[in-house]
Amino acid sequence: MLNARNIEKMRVGKLSISTSLLVRAADDKGLDYSFLPEKVVLISNGKKSHFFKGTSIPCNNVVAASLACNKYFLRRLLTEQKIPTPRTVVLRHPATWRTVLSGSLKFPLVVKPIIGSHANGASMNIKSPGELHQAVKRGFAYMKRHNRGNRVLIEEFFEAQDLRFLVVGTKVVSVIKREPAYIVGDGHSTIRELIHTFNHKWQSSIKYDFPMCPIRLDSEVSRFLAQANLNLDSVAPAKKKVTLRWNANVSTGGRPIDVTDQVHPRIKSLAVKIATISQLKVGGVDILCRDYTLPDISAANLSVLEINDSPGLDIHHLPYRGLGRKVSADILDYIFGEDKKPDKKSRRLEALLEDIDFIPQPVAANIVLTVSPPKNS
Numbered sequence: 237m238l239n240a241r242n243i244e245k246m247r248v249g250k251l252s253i254s255t256s257l258l259v260r261a262a263d264d265k266g267l268d269y270s271f272l273p274e275k276v277v278l279i280s281n282g283k284k285s286h287f288f289k290g291t292s293i294p295c296n297n298v299v300a301a302s303l304a305c306n307k308y309f310l311r312r313l314l315t316e317q318k319i320p321t322p323r324t325v326v327l328r329h330p331a332t333w334r335t336v337l338s339g340s341l342k343f344p345l346v347v348k349p350i351i352g353s354h355a356n357g358a359s360m361n362i363k364s365p366g367e368l369h370q371a372v373k374r375g376f377a378y379m380k381r382h383n384r385g386n387r388v389l390i391e392e393f394f395e396a397q398d399l400r401f402l403v404v405g406t407k408v409v410s411v412i413k414r415e416p417a418y419i420v421g422d423g424h425s426t427i428r429e430l431i432h433t434f435n436h437k438w439q440s441s442i443k444y445d446f447p448m449c450p451i452r453l454d455s456e457v458s459r460f461l462a463q464a465n466l467n468l469d470s471v472a473p474a475k476k477k478v479t480l481r482w483n484a485n486v487s488t489g490g491r492p493i494d495v496t497d498q499v500h501p502r503i504k505s506l507a508v509k510i511a512t513i514s515q516l517k518v519g520g521v522d523i524l525c526r527d528y529t530l531p532d533i534s535a536a537n538l539s540v541l542e543i544n545d546s547p548g549l550d551i552h553h554l555p556y557r558g559l560g561r562k563v564s565a566d567i568l569d570y571i572f573g574e575d576k577k578p579d580k581k582s583r584r585l586e587a588l589l590e591d592i593d594f595i596p597q598p599v600a601a602n603i604v605l606t607v608s609p610p611k612n613s
Contacts, residue, residue: 238556240438243446251275252445254291254549261564267572281572291546293518295571300515301545305351307389310542313513319506320535322391326350329386333372336390337365344393347371349378351385354444359456360482361393367459374455394539396524398484399499400492401507402552402563403519405570408504410552410561411496413528417451417480417489421472427461428468431480434489444487447550451489456481492551494558495528502531503538510543518567520547 248256249271259277262269268280277288286294292301303309311321323341327333336345345368348358357378359371368390375388402410419430435450451457453468457480461467464478472478484490507521522541530537552563 238448238554240440240446240448243550243554251277252290252442253447254445255288257549257553257564258288258568261562261568265565265568265572267568279568279572284572286571291548293546293567293571295517296519296545297515297517304514304516304519304543304545307348307542308350308387310514311540314510314540317509317513319510319513319540320533320538321540322346322394324389324391327372327388327390330372330376333369334365336368341390341392345371346389346391346393347375348389348391349375349384350387350389352378354487355452355456355483355485356382357384357388358483359459361395393482394524396526396538397528398490399495399523399525399528400547400551401499401504401521401523402547402549402561403508403511403516403521404563404566405517406508406512407566408496408499408507409563409566410494411499411504411528412492412551412555413495414484414486414490414492415556416482416484417457417491419451419472419478419480421474421476421478423474424471426469426471427466427478427480430472431468444548445550447486447492447548447554448556449487449489451480452487456483486548486551491556494552494555494561496559496561499528500531502533503528506533506538506540510540514543516543516545517570518545518547520544 243253246256246260247253248259251259255275255277258279259269262279268282270278272278275289278285279288288294308324308326311324314321325336325339325341327336343363345362346358346360347362347368349356352358357375359374362368362371372388379385379388398414400412400414401408419427419434421430431451431453438446438448438450440446458467460479460481461470466478481488486492503523503525507523510521511519521543523538524541525538527537532538549563552561554560
């Protein structure tokens with residue numbers, strides 16, 4: 237059964253769960269690995285070596301990874317390729333929010349920072365000018381507070397299932413459907429109490445580290461509940477499922493469900509195309525899809541939101557429901573090649589489970605740099 241205690245046992249030293257899964261996959265494959273300061277891991281097959289930190293994947297181009305963070309830039313690229321994305325406008329100052337009312341966008345709307353993650357600063361399913369005004373102020377306030385740029389996106393709300401495609405090379409190795417945060421009533425506890433009970437189970441020493449995260453209590457929860465004539469002090473009937481948010485991000489309490497084998501191959505091919513357009517070798521493609529079992533990749537069935545250059549791996553290994561996928565092994569196979577594994581080393585991973593506070597031995601000798609000779613002038 238998926239629970240925080242069992243997942244915590246997978247952690248290597250003080251590394252995140254996703255990085256720990258990469259280290260464990262390297263150990264299984266007989267790859268060499270060394271632990272460096274700042275929670276960096278060096279993984280080598282004896283011929284080439286790469287640094288890993290968090291879920292930043294070394295085969296991704298630095299410029300492409302940086303551009304992938306800009307949602308508007310990606311949407312411009314995808315629109316040129318006739319790939320469905322939400323109709324979007326950009327605001328550069330909160331005082332200009334009224335211009336949206338006279339433009340072409342139709343309610344309901346979504347407001348989100350142009351650069352951001354984990355649904356921070358975002359507001360969903362906005363249905364009135366008053367809600368839009370508050371959402372724009374919230375988005376700009378988040379960016380100013382966290383120094384995340386000076387623009388927000390306003391886009392049309394597309395109601396569908398939230399899918400995360402993990403693309404490695406030219407293949408989708410996993411698809412996760414993210415269900416929005418919810419609680420199940422017991423007939424006597426308030427919604428607030430049930431949220432606190434859930435959150436207590438999924439607290440982690442590293443933020444956003446587990447494949448299940450605490451349910452974020454913010455204005456989005458209050459807005460969502462109000463539409464159902466509920467609030468945090470309402471008592472949910474026994475066995476009654478109460479959804480709490482519109483967005484399904486795992487970082488806000490969403491639950492990851494593996495649907496890899498149910499997604500139509502044509503939609504998987506679209507995810508690979510998006511990663512190719514973005515020039516990312518490994519990426520998490522987020523697509524809203526009304527029916528992912530159909531081959532329909534038109535705007536009637538789906539809308540592409542964004543691509544992440546450093547996607548979490550834990551949700552694919554350890555979904556709330558469904559088959560776990562060994563995506564860390566897929567990533568290492570892509571980087572190092574399946575047929576280039578050295579003999580298994582005698583050192584076992586269990587010896588590394590204590591906190592890693594030592595200064596490692598120099599490893600530069602393991603790194604081979606190939607320099608091409610200069611061309612004749």
